[in-house]
Amino acid sequence: MTPEFVIGFARQAIELTLTISLPLLGIGMIVGIFVSVLQAATQIQEMTLTFVPKIIAIFIALLLFFPWIMDKMITYTRDLLINFPSYLN
Known part of the structure; x- marks a missing residue:
């Protein structure tokens, strides 16, 4: 394994993690902004x-x-396991 391979492998894993988490984080951010605007407009400062x-x-x-x-994760894992023998060289 070369350093370039390890960096590429780690980059691919990080990209998958960010791609999977982006919709959930985006929705959380949108709801958070909406609630903040609602709190500012009504002056209700309830923590819950x-x-x-x-x-x-x-x-x-x-x-x-x-x-x-799950489709993204299964595809990534399948590609990882199929190409595993070539990673050992």
Whole structure:
């Protein structure tokens, strides 16, 4: 294994991690901004109001994006296992 191979392998894993987490983090950010604007407009400063909607939104997004996430992870793992013998050289 060359250093370039290891760097490329790590880059590919990090890209997959970011790609999978992007929809969930984006929805969490959008809900967080919406709740912040709502809190600023109504001057309600309840701590649970910031967490509960984000948790619910991310849970719903996870349910919606789960097939896509699993497809990405299975494809990555399948490619990893199929190419494993060539990695040992």
